[in-house]
Amino acid sequence: MLWTGALVVSKILTKDNSPFLIVPLQMSIGTIIIYLFILLSNKKVDLNGFYSGIIFGLVAPGMAFSLFMIASTKTDAISIIIFWSLIPLLTPVFGKIFLSEIISPILYLGLSIALIGSFFLIQMRTSYGSSNIDGNIIALGGVFCSIIGHILGRGFNLKHSKPIDMALGQVFGATITSSFILFIYLIFDQHELEIIHFENILEILVQPSFVYLTIFATALNFTLYNFALSKIPVAWVSFYSVFIPPLGAILSYYILNEALFFNDVIAISVVLIGGLIPSMHKIIFLKIK
Numbered sequence: 159m160l161w162t163g164a165l166v167v168s169k170i171l172t173k174d175n176s177p178f179l180i181v182p183l184q185m186s187i188g189t190i191i192i193y194l195f196i197l198l199s200n201k202k203v204d205l206n207g208f209y210s211g212i213i214f215g216l217v218a219p220g221m222a223f224s225l226f227m228i229a230s231t232k233t234d235a236i237s238i239i240i241f242w243s244l245i246p247l248l249t250p251v252f253g254k255i256f257l258s259e260i261i262s263p264i265l266y267l268g269l270s271i272a273l274i275g276s277f278f279l280i281q282m283r284t285s286y287g288s289s290n291i292d293g294n295i296i297a298l299g300g301v302f303c304s305i306i307g308h309i310l311g312r313g314f315n316l317k318h319s320k321p322i323d324m325a326l327g328q329v330f331g332a333t334i335t336s337s338f339i340l341f342i343y344l345i346f347d348q349h350e351l352e353i354i355h356f357e358n359i360l361e362i363l364v365q366p367s368f369v370y371l372t373i374f375a376t377a378l379n380f381t382l383y384n385f386a387l388s389k390i391p392v393a394w395v396s397f398y399s400v401f402i403p404p405l406g407a408i409l410s411y412y413i414l415n416e417a418l419f420f421n422d423v424i425a426i427s428v429v430l431i432g433g434l435i436p437s438m439h440k441i442i443f444l445k446i447k
Contacts, residue, residue, distance in 0.1 A: 211327020
């Protein structure tokens with residue numbers, strides 16, 4: 159739920175600021191917050207967990223959120239949110255391949271339904287100019303980076319069982335990736351150099367949207383996320399992403415004033431139904447068993 163808000167407020171921040179500047183700031187301050195929490199808890203950082211977290215974070219949220227921030231400058235927040243909703247359906251498939259975690263065949267039914275809903279939603283929003291195909295492709299790349307991150311995170315958390323140290327490394331790894339992307343753009347993209355205003359950093363840091371992004375959507379979110387990955391299968395961690403589309407659509411409508419049509423609501427409902435089918439089947443099956 160915290161991450162849903164991040165997808166929405168990122169749209170606010172990138173209206174006047176480059177996404178290549180926002181993400182490194184977000185992740186670096188998030189790293190400092192988590193590290194201060196560890197210090198205040200009188201604990202030492204577990205280096206094995208920290209180093210594994212860095213590898214994890216280079217991909218997600220490092221590359222994943224950078225791609226989502228870039229996509230937010232090209233397409234609407236609702237389209238990005240809908241792509242994100244595919245994570246709970248695709249992640250279990252990768253979990254079975256790489257972690258040998260058991261999945262139900264009914265997952266594929268839910269995946270098919272959700273894909274149909276996503277296709278029609280993106281098609282409709284593109285047709286009336288709300289969505290952009292280039293931005294959608296970039297957002298899809300962010301989704302796959304997130305899925306890879308889920309798999310890496312679950313594997314590392316099972317191995318080390320140090321969620322706070324993993325979270326510290328993960329956010330620091332994201333700082334490395336996003337800073338590298340910023341550096342590349344500053345060298346090769348003269349236009350990007352012109353629109354990045356480093357003198358506005360202090361102004362960015364005190365914006366309510368950025369405060370939410372660093373404290374709640376980064377420091378708190380990734381700490382809780384790693385605790386979850388250390389306790390439950392990756393399929394169940396990703397399951398809660400099915401609630402992102404309806405919540406994200408509501409937030410985008412009220413906060414960003416993005417248009418939300420009746421057909422969009424239907425398509426979002428189809429995606430949500432597709433995401434809930436395998437999870438509800440599993441819950442019912444476990445109760446019967």
